[in-house]
């Protein structure tokens with residue numbers, strides 16, 4: 001084919017990809033609520049600041065809600081829906097049940113927003129903003145949240161069961177899951193840094209502390225006192241040595257084989273290679289972690305949003321609008 005024909009093909013493909021992939025996320029914009037609900041961001045931030053000052057862990061829980069929303073059929077607020085007669089909600093999925101928290105805080109944000117600008121701010125956007133504000137409240141750096149997501153009218157328990165990462169996953173499985181969401185290996189390392197805050201239950205790290213060998217001995221021993229070899233499934237331990245501070249100590253812990261989850265330690269083996277060097281880099285330079293974290297959160301927040309006339313703006317984040 002001559003070069004002009006090739007050029008036409010290329011142009012065609014470029015336009016095709018732009019229409020199908022570019023526009024969807026291009027429609028998200030930092031100023032989406034600037035005229036329709038100018039107080040949206042400050043309203044959400046004040047609730048985040050208030051709940052985090054009461055309980056630091058709630059910041060971690062809100063951050064995780066946005067992640068569990070985005071990984072299951074995109075950032076569409078589906079994680080917030082309760083069971084209905086037509087579908088079972090995602091709250092009872094393996095990765096969510098007895099684990100995901102913060103739903104009442106989201107209800108509080110939503111009811112404030114419905115009072116000041118009824119029917120305007122989506123539940124999916126509330127999660128994206130609350131995640132950013134939580135990171136900032138816990139000491140991390142800010143990023144500009146893109147907005148304009150709309151809410152789903154359904155949820156999928158089976159999608160939640162198959163799209164949320166397991167604490168027992170290896171690096172191959174984690175990389176391929178993140179790649180299926182358009183997230184790179186570098187994004188995986190940066191986003192896993194979320195485990196610099198919050199807690200995990202004994203049931204998700206028991207096998208690691210009793211059966212694995214690539215774990216710091218003293219660290220494993222101290223965890224055993226709070227996680228018996230059987231029973232006590234829901235006793236919690238911190239994911240990081242400083243679980244109330246968004247910092248780079250998650251990575252420093254991995255270098256010492258003090259990752260709590262199998263999936264955490266999977267990022268660092270000591271054998272060299274991309275993951276090891278990325279963990280070392282973030283451990284040594286929290287500014288580069290913060291910068292890459294913000295970029296990766298924007299990418300995660302761009303996963304398959306509902307925009308334009310798709311979906312709806314739920315008035316209650318737990319329920320599809322009636323009528």
Ligand code: HEM
Pocket residue numbers: 057059060061063064067098099100101165166167168169174191192194195197198199200201202204239261263
């Ligand atoms: C890389 C794969 C990941 C796996 C396998 C994973 C798994 C887990 C598990 C098992 C827990 C403990 C839950 C419990 O025991 O109740 C947890 C907690 C947490 N995860 Fe992840 N996670 C991953 C990535 C992420 C990402 C990308 C984010 C955010 C962007 C995130 C944010 C959090 C937070 C903040 C907590 C603590 C929540 C709290 O204290 O309420 N995780 N994660």
Ligand SMILES: *[C@@H]1O[C@H](CO)[C@@H](O)[C@H](O)[C@H]1NC(C)=O
Pocket residue numbers: 083088089092
């Ligand atoms: C939602 O449905 C699932 C599956 O039937 C059930 O296990 C769970 O308890 C229900 N959740 C609530 C809050 O009713």
Ligand SMILES: *[C@@H]1O[C@H](CO)[C@@H](O)[C@H](O)[C@H]1NC(C)=O
Pocket residue numbers: 169170171172173
């Ligand atoms: C990683 O986990 C997957 C899925 O559980 C498994 O099929 C695969 O064999 C594992 N790979 C390695 C290198 O252990």
